[in-house]
Amino acid sequence: MKENSATNFLQDFVPWLEKQGEISWMRTIGAQLPSLSPLPQGLHEKIASALLQRGISSLYTHQARAYQKARARCNFVVVTPTASGKTLCYNMPVMQSLLENPEARALYLFPTKALSQDQQAELNEISLGGAMPVRAYTYDGDTPASLRSIARTQGRIVITNPDMLHAGILPNHTKWIAFFSNLNYVVIDEMHTYRGVFGSHVGNVIRRLKRIAAFYGSKPCFILSSATIANPQELASMLIEDEVELIDENGAGTSEKTIIYYNPPILDSLQGIRRSSALESENITLKLLSMGIKTILFARSRLKVELIASYLTEHLANRFNDNSHIRISPYRSGLLPSERRAIERGLRDGSIQGVVSTNALELGIDIGGLDAAVMAGYPGSTASFWQQAGRAGRRGAASVAVMVATSSPLDQFYALHPEYFFSQKPERGRVDLNNLYIYMDHAKCAAFELPFQDSADSNFGISDKEDLEEALGMLEAEGVVRKTEGRWFWASEGYPGESVSLRSARSDNVVIVDTTNGAHTVIGEMDRPSAKELIFDNAVYIHNGTQYMVEKLDIGNRVCRVVKKDVEYWTDSIVKTDLEVLTEDDDIAFEASSLECVVGDVLIRDQVQKFKKLRFHTHENIGYGEVFLPPEEMQTRAAMFIVKPQSHAGLFLDSLSPAQAQDVLSGAGKLLKSLVPAFLLCDPVDIGMIARVKDPHFQRPALIIYDKYPGGTGLSEALPDRAKDLFMAAGERVFSCGCKDGCPSCVGADVPGIKLISRQFLVLCFAADSLLSFNEHHRPRT
Numbered sequence: 001m002k003e004n005s006a007t008n009f010l011q012d013f014v015p016w017l018e019k020q021g022e023i024s025w026m027r028t029i030g031a032q033l034p035s036l037s038p039l040p041q042g043l044h045e046k047i048a049s050a051l052l053q054r055g056i057s058s059l060y061t062h063q064a065r066a067y068q069k070a071r072a073r074c075n076f077v078v079v080t081p082t083a084s085g086k087t088l089c090y091n092m093p094v095m096q097s098l099l100e101n102p103e104a105r106a107l108y109l110f111p112t113k114a115l116s117q118d119q120q121a122e123l124n125e126i127s128l129g130g131a132m133p134v135r136a137y138t139y140d141g142d143t144p145a146s147l148r149s150i151a152r153t154q155g156r157i158v159i160t161n162p163d164m165l166h167a168g169i170l171p172n173h174t175k176w177i178a179f180f181s182n183l184n185y186v187v188i189d190e191m192h193t194y195r196g197v198f199g200s201h202v203g204n205v206i207r208r209l210k211r212i213a214a215f216y217g218s219k220p221c222f223i224l225s226s227a228t229i230a231n232p233q234e235l236a237s238m239l240i241e242d243e244v245e246l247i248d249e250n251g252a253g254t255s256e257k258t259i260i261y262y263n264p265p266i267l268d269s270l271q272g273i274r275r276s277s278a279l280e281s282e283n284i285t286l287k288l289l290s291m292g293i294k295t296i297l298f299a300r301s302r303l304k305v306e307l308i309a310s311y312l313t314e315h316l317a318n319r320f321n322d323n324s325h326i327r328i329s330p331y332r333s334g335l336l337p338s339e340r341r342a343i344e345r346g347l348r349d350g351s352i353q354g355v356v357s358t359n360a361l362e363l364g365i366d367i368g369g370l371d372a373a374v375m376a377g378y379p380g381s382t383a384s385f386w387q388q389a390g391r392a393g394r395r396g397a398a399s400v401a402v403m404v405a406t407s408s409p410l411d412q413f414y415a416l417h418p419e420y421f422f423s424q425k426p427e428r429g430r431v432d433l434n435n436l437y438i439y440m441d442h443a444k445c446a447a448f449e450l451p452f453q454d455s456a457d458s459n460f461g462i463s464d465k466e467d468l469e470e471a472l473g474m475l476e477a478e479g480v481v482r483k484t485e486g487r488w489f490w491a492s493e494g495y496p497g498e499s500v501s502l503r504s505a506r507s508d509n510v511v512i513v514d515t516t517n518g519a520h521t522v523i524g525e526m527d528r529p530s531a532k533e534l535i536f537d538n539a540v541y542i543h544n545g546t547q548y549m550v551e552k553l554d555i556g557n558r559v560c561r562v563v564k565k566d567v568e569y570w571t572d573s574i575v576k577t578d579l580e581v582l583t584e585d586d587d588i589a590f591e592a593s594s595l596e597c598v599v600g601d602v603l604i605r606d607q608v609q610k611f612k613k614l615r616f617h618t619h620e621n622i623g624y625g626e627v628f629l630p631p632e633e634m635q636t637r638a639a640m641f642i643v644k645p646q647s648h649a650g651l652f653l654d655s656l657s658p659a660q661a662q663d664v665l666s667g668a669g670k671l672l673k674s675l676v677p678a679f680l681l682c683d684p685v686d687i688g689m690i691a692r693v694k695d696p697h698f699q700r701p702a703l704i705i706y707d708k709y710p711g712g713t714g715l716s717e718a719l720p721d722r723a724k725d726l727f728m729a730a731g732e733r734v735f736s737c738g739c740k741d742g743c744p745s746c747v748g749a750d751v752p753g754i755k756l757i758s759r760q761f762l763v764l765c766f767a768a769d770s771l772l773s774f775n776e777h778h779r780p781r782t
Contacts, residue, residue, distance in 0.1 A: 009291070009293065009400070010258060010400070012291070013287070013288070013291070013400070014026070014260075016287060017260070017262060017284070017287075017402075020262075020265070020280070020283065020284075021262060021263055021264045021265040021275070021280065022262070022263040022264075022265065023260060023261070023262055023263075024261045024262065024263045024405070024415040024416070024418070025261050025415075025418040026258065026259065026260045026261070027258070027259045027418065027422070028256065028257070028258045028259075029254070029256065029257045029258075029259065030256055031253065031254055031255050031256045031398075032253050032254045033253050034060055034251060034252055034253035035060065035061045035251040036058040036059065036060065036061065036251065037058060037059050037060070037061050037063075037064035037251070038058055038059070038064075039051070039057070039058060039059060040059075040064065040067050040068075043092075043096065044095070044096055044099045044100070046099065046132050047092060047095055047096060047099070047132070050132070051092075056088075059088070059251075060084070060085055060250075060251030060252045061249065061251030062078060062080055062084070062085075062089065062247050062248075062249055062250060062251045062252070063085055063088050063089050063092070063251065064251075065247050065249075066078055066089035066090070066093070066223075066247055067089075067092055067093050067096075069245060069247070070089075070090070070093030070094070070097075070185070070221065070223055071093055071096070071097075073221045074221070074245050075221060075222040075223075075224075075236075075240065075242055075243060075244045075245065076223060076224070076244060076245040076246070076247055077191060077223075077224040077225065077226060077232050077233060077236040077244050077245075077246055077247070078090075078223075078224070078225045078226070078247045078248075079225075079226050079227070079228055079229070079232040079246065079247070079248040080247075080248070080250040080251075080252065081227070081228065081250060081252070081254065081386070081390060082227065082386070082387060082390025082391070083252070083390060083393070084250055084251075084252035085252055086189075086225040089223070089225060089247075090108075090185075090187045090189075090223045090225065093185075093223075094106045094157065094184075094185050094187065094223075095132065095134060097184055097185065098134050098156050098157070098184075099132065099133075099134065101182075101184070103182045104156070104182055104184040105155075105156055105157070105158070105178075105179050105180075105182045105183050105184060106156065106157045106158075106183070106184060106185040106186070106187065107157075107158055107160070107165075107179075107183060107185070107186045107187070107209075107220070108157060108158070108159040108160070108187045108189070109160060109161065109162060109165065109186065109187060109188045109189065110159065110160075110161055110189050110190065111161060111162065111189075111190050111193045111194070111198075112161060112360065134156045134157065135154055135155055135156050135157070136155065136156065136157040136158075136159060137150065137151035137154075137155040137157070137158055137159065138151075138159045138160070139151045139152075139155070139158050139159065139160045139164060139168070139169065140160055140161055140163075140164045141163075141164060141168075152175055152176055152179065153178065155179070158179065162194075162198075162201070162202045162205050162502055163502055163503070165205055165209065166201075166205045166208075166445070166497055166500070166502055167497040167498065167500075170205070170208050170209065170212060170445070170449055170497075171445070171448060171449060171495050171497050173212045173216075173449060177216060180212055180213050180215075180216040180218060181216040181217060181218060182218060183213050183216075183218045183220045184218070184220055184221065185220055185221050185222075185223060186206075186209070186220045186221070186222050186223070187222075187223045187224075187225075188206075188222065188223070188224045188225075188239070188240075189224075189225050190225070190226065190227070191224045191225060191226035191232070191235065191236060191239070191429075192226045192227045192228075192229045192232075192235075192383050192429055194235075194239055194429075194431070195235070195429035195430060195431060195682075196430065196431070196682060196686055196709070196713045196714075196715070197438075197503075197686075197709045197713050198502060198503055199235075199239065199429065199430075199431040200431045200432050200433055200435050200438050200713060201438055201442075201500075201502040201503075202239065202502065203238065203239045203240075203241075203431050203433040204433055204438060204439065204441075204442035204461070205442070205502070206239060206240055206241075207241065207433070207442065207446070207460060207461050208442060208445060208446050208449060210240075210241075211446060211449075211450065211460065212449060212450065215450055222236075222240045222242070222244070224236045224239070224240075224244070227383050227386065227387050228382075228383060228386065229383050229428065229429045230428040230429075231428045231429060232246060232248065232429075233245075233246040234428075235428075235429040235430075235431065238431050238433070239431065241433075241461065255393050255397060255398055255399065256398040256399075257389065257392075257393055257398065257399050257400070257401065258398075258399075258400045258401070259389065259401050259403070260400065260401070260402045260403065261403050261405065261414065261415060261418065261421075262280070262284070262402055262403065262404050262405065263405045263412075263415050264276070264277060264280040264404065264405065266738075269738070269739075269740075273407065273743065273744065274405075274406075274407050274745075276619060277376050277377050277404045277405060277406040277407075277411075278299065278304055278307065278308055278376050279311075279617075280376075280404050281297055281299070281308065281374050281375075281376035281404045282297075282308050282311050282312055282315075284374055284402055284404065285297045285308075285312060285354060285356075285374050286312060286315055286316075288371075288372050288374070289316075289326050289328075289353055289354050290326075293371045293372045293400075294350075294353055294354070294370045294371050294372070295353075295354045295355075295370065295371065295372040295373070295374060295392075296354070296355050296356075296357060296361065296370050296372075296373050296374070296391050296392065297354070297355070297356045297357070297373075297374045297375075297376065298357055298358070298359065298361075298373065298374070298375045298376065298379065298388050299356060299357070299358065299376045299377075300358070300376065300377050300379075300380075301358065302332045302358060303534070303542065303570065304376065305330045305331070305332045305356050305357060305358055306330055306332070306542035306543070306544070306545060307542065307570065307616070308330075308356045308376070309328055309329065309330035309356040309545060310542070310545045311616075311617070312328045312354070312356065313328050313545065316328065326353050326354065327346070327351065327352045327353055327354070328352070328353070328354045328355070328356065329343045329346065329352050329354075329355050329356070330355075330356050330357070330544060330545065331343050331355050331356065331357040331358070331360055331361055332357065332358045332360055335524075335544070339544070343355065347370075359379065359384060359388070361391065370391055370392045370393075370399075371392055371393070371397070371399055371400070372392050372399065372400045372401070372402065373388055373389055373390075373391050373392040373399070373400075373401045373402070374401075374402045374404060375388055375389075375401070375402070375403045375404060376404050376406075377404065377405070377406040377408070377411060378403065378405070378406070378408070378410055378411045378414065380677050380682070380683045380684055381677055381682070381683070385403070388401070389401035389403075407743070407744035407745045408674050408744065408745065409670075409671050409674040409675055409730070409733045409745055409746055410674050410675050410677065410678055411745075412733065412737065412745040412746075413675065413678070413729065413732070413733045413736075416736050428680070428718070430680075430713065430714040430715065430718060431713075431714070432711075432712070432713055432714045433461055434461060435711040435712065435713070436711050437710045437711040438711065439461070439471070440471065440474070440475070441496070441500040442500070443460065443471055443472070443475060444475060444480055444481075444490075444496035444500075445495075445496050445497050445500065446460060447472070447475065447480075447481050447488055447489070447490045448490040448495050448496055448497070451487045451488055451489045451490075452468075452472060452481075452487065452488040453486060453487050453488075472488045475488075476488070479491065479492065480492040480496070501527070503527075509525045509526060509527050509528065509558065510525060510526050510527070510528055510531040510535070510553070510555070510558045510559065510560050511524075511525050511558060511559055511560070512524040512525060512526065512535065512541065512543075512560045512562060513559060513560065513561050513562070514548065514562055514563070514564070515551065515561045515562070515563055516563045516564045523543050523548075523562075524543060526560075528555065528558070528632075529606070529632050531553060531555075531560060532553075532555070532573075532608050532629050532632065533573045533575060533608055534573065535550050535553055535560045535562075536550065536553050536573065536608060536611065536627045536629060537550055537551070537552060537553055537627070537628075538550060538571075538611075538625055539553075539571045539573075539611065540567060540569065540570045540571045541560075541562050542570065546564060547564065547565060547566055547567060548562035548563060548564055548565065549562060549563055549564075549565040549567070550562050551563055553629070555629065555630070568615060568616060568622075569613040569614055569615050569616060569622055569623075570613075570614055570616065571611045571612065571613055571614070571625075572611060572612045572614055573608045573610070573611045573612075573627065574608070574609055574610040574611060574612065575606055575607065575608050575609070576606070576607050576609050577604065577605070577606050577688065577690065578604070578605045579602050579603070579604055579605075579638075579690045579704060579706070580602060580603040580605075580697075581600065581601075581602055581638075581640070581695075581697035581698070582600065582601040582602055582603055582635065583600040583601040584598050584600045585598075585599055585600045585601070586598065586599040586600070586717075588720045590723065590724065590766070592766065593647075593724075593765060593766050594643060594644055594647035594648050594649035594650060594764055594765050594766075595641045595642065595643060595644065595647075595649070595723070595765050595766075596641075596642050596644060597639055597640065597641050597642070597719075597720045597723060598639075598640045598642060598698075599637065599638070599639050599640070599716055599717055599720065600637070600638065600640065601635060601636070601637060601638075602635070602636060602637070602638040602640075602704070602706055603633065603634070603635050604633070604634045604635075604636060604688065604706060604708075605631045605632070605633050606631060606632045606634075607629070607630075607631035607632075608627045608629055609626075609627060610624050610625065610626060610627060611624065611625050611627055612624060613625065634708075634709075634710050635710060635711070636706055636707045636708070636709060636710055636711060636712050637706065637707050637711070637712025637713075637715075637716040637717065638704050638705065638706035638707070638712075638716050639704070639705050639706075639716040639717075639719040639720060639723075640695075640698070640702055640703075640704045641702065641703040641704070641705075641723070641765075642695075642698050642700050642701070642702050643700055643701040643702070643765075644700075645700065647764075648764040649761055649764040649765050650700075650701070652757075652760060652761060652764055653665075653693070653701055653761065656757065658693055660754075660757065661693045661701065662691070662693045663754050663758075664747075664754065664757055664758050664761050665691040665692065665693060665701060665703060665761075666691045666748070667742060667746075667747025667748050667754060667758045668691070668703065668730065668747065668758055668761060668762055669689045669690070669691035669703050670689070670691075670747065670748045671730045671733060671734070671746060671747055671748070671758075671762075672689065672703065672705070672726060672727070672730050673687060673688075673689040673705065675726060675729050675730055675733070676705065676715075676719070676726065678729065679719075679722040679725055679726055679729075680715055680718055680719065680722065682715055685708065686707065686708055686709070686713070686715060687705055687706065687707065687708060687715060688705070688706050688707075688708050689703070689704065689705050689706075690702075690703075690704040690706070691703050691704075692704075705719060724766050727762055727765050727766050728766065730762050731759055731762035731763050733745075733746055734746045734747060734755060734758055734759040734762065735759060737755070739755065740755070741753065741754055741755055742754045742755045742758070746758075
């Protein structure tokens with residue numbers, strides 16, 4: 001997109017897109033002028049010179065305020081949009097302090113290794129320009145052993161990720177004495193990614209970091225930055241367990257951005273089936289690339305990324321013109337570090353024109369100036385949507401973001417309600433640092449790093465000293481710590497960080513090994529629960545566009561052996577889930593409702609029973625296969641919505657046959673689960689749903705929504721407060737869906753009459769007049 005406006009491009013693109021399907025709505029967000037402040041007085045001349053070399057003679061107002069707060073050693077969080085210069089909010093005050101004090105150190109924490117590498121390039125090649133005597137080193141799993149010692153001893157700024165801090169730096173803090181003794185600043189970028197399970201782990205890692213820094217006599221100032229979320233100050237305070245100030249007035253100017261919400265054409269109007277969002281996204285991306293528009297396509301899973309990238313490459317295949325001189329690459333977790341770096345470099349230098357990515361590229365990695373972002377389905381949260389849309393137009397030029405709706409109820413709900421979409425408040429980020437499973441893991445790690453002391457030690461996040469002693473007593477009973485003269489020492493072999501994963505429910509990842517023609521090459525890894533669902537025996541595994549057939553998934557030895565094999569299909573597992581209620585902790589009553597809500601502990605059993613073979617391109621089912629694997633068990637938290645006896649909804653269900661009642665509850669449950677991410681900051685994979693006509697525990701109809709992580713992550717506790725809004729939105733989605741008897745965009749089932757009675761049930765769960773008021777308020781404009 002060479003022009004400074006998207007108008008010329010849209011004149012050709014929009015009419016073409018309208019012929020492909022339906023543009024539900026389109027909005028152009030106009031450019032805004034920046035609000036500026038002069039460079040701070042007393043700024044080191046080398047920093048000022050480096051800024052001037054980059055054409056920066058003044059600061060955005062939020063950058064100037066951040067500099068003042070950092071210099072006053074106040075903890076703060078900066079929340080401004082993508083490409084608003086958040087990097088300078090911490091780089092400038094940190095560099096100033098390090099130039100003033102030659103002993104001072106700073107730790108930069110990024111959620112991914114790719115971001116860490118990107119930040120080092122920013123510091124070394126641009127900010128420093130070789131003129132400032134401040135060395136910055138990346139210290140992660142890809143850092144060669146020869147550079148690790150140099151980073152520990154000479155690094156003034158050490159850039160890492162939570163995983164390396166957890167497993168590589170904190171357990172070896174005695175090698176970092178000079179660093180921790182002089183630690184002035186800790187920078188935590190992309191804070192909004194630290195939510196749920198991952199955030200709860202990272203909060204505990206920060207607890208351990210503060211504990212070790214205090215041991216060496218330092219108390220660092222924390223600087224956090226984030227994309228827009230509803231509670232940035234609260235989340236930041238929970239993560240570092242200290243007071244945090246908020247900077248959220250954006251002084252950066254914004255370029256023009258056009259948002260297009262596109263709905264694929266309906267293939268079956270009676271069943272409400274639409275053309276695949278993946279195939280439509282592929283088609284749109286091909287059109288953009290053919291027009292010379294550098295494009296990023298976001299897909300929801302690793303499998304879809306590989307499929308779409310393969311389809312795009314096939315369509316462009318032409319050996320006479322080198323695929324029209326267009327190169328496409330997939331980008332996802334599981335790629336080797338060298339593969340990721342090559343793709344990032346290709347996007348920056350222009351040798352790669354298009355990329356298909358999971359949310360791995362949603363964050364602020366510098367991948368050059370992209371002109372368009374295509375999203376194959378709603379990303380799962382408002383924050384993620386704007387992050388992905390913001391990946392286009394990062395060089396100040398106008399840009400386009402195309403959201404390609406799936407048939408899911410949430411996507412179709414937003415297609416009808418642009419006002420609701422744009423007025424939707426950002427979701428709240430939640431963490432639970434005292435989740436028993438997570439806390440005990442990090443208590444072990446903390447005991448390994450430094451002995452706990454009865455009198456002098458901090459409570460390590462627990463307000464009651466007796467609770468900490470009880471937790472340590474549990475570890476002593478387990479045989480991993482021992483108490484001697486008022487101190488708790490680590491008493492087991494090895495170090496516990498090896499067995500604690502920050503990002504998944506299990507740490508014991510399965511290594512994927514290519515054994516084609518006698519080879520033994522590691523091509524990826526996957527957590528154990530995901531492996532059971534994705535790389536079971538005879539599954540098709542796709543890596544960088546190459547197809548592999550799984551020969552053997554050896555769960556016991558955590559190895560999956562695959563061989564290269566071209567087939568005409570891909571595989572998808574069928575999982576059976578069972579649930580058992582363990583405790584009832586909170587009983588919540590709703591006003592004028594047929595429901596009560598119980599929050600408590602549940603036991604979940606997931607077992608993969610079969611798999612489907614789905615043909616490439618058409619996605620038609622061409623067969624099944626059996627899977628023989630043990631179940632996964634997990635104790636977690638759940639919000640259990642119980643239908644009251646003799647209530648309006650209860651009497652209505654009683655009037656139906658058992659089969660009809662189960663269809664109604666199953667359809668309502670599917671719909672509610674799909675819409676939960678609109679009300680809580682979570683991904684659809686973070687929650688599960690069970691619908692029962694007669695729950696064996698409550699002996700009544702129940703809709704049970706549970707956290708898909710051991711011990712829960714706080715989603716179940718937060719859900720009752722949004723229950724009424726959730727059920728209203730579900731009823732409205734059924735009301736506005738154009739299908740006849742249910743479809744994937746509403747209740748899912750294609751059963752005569754099921755749509756009508758499902759809507760009746762949802763209306764009766766809460767006051768009907770509230771639903772009618774909601775419909776009237778959000779009715780699409782004509």
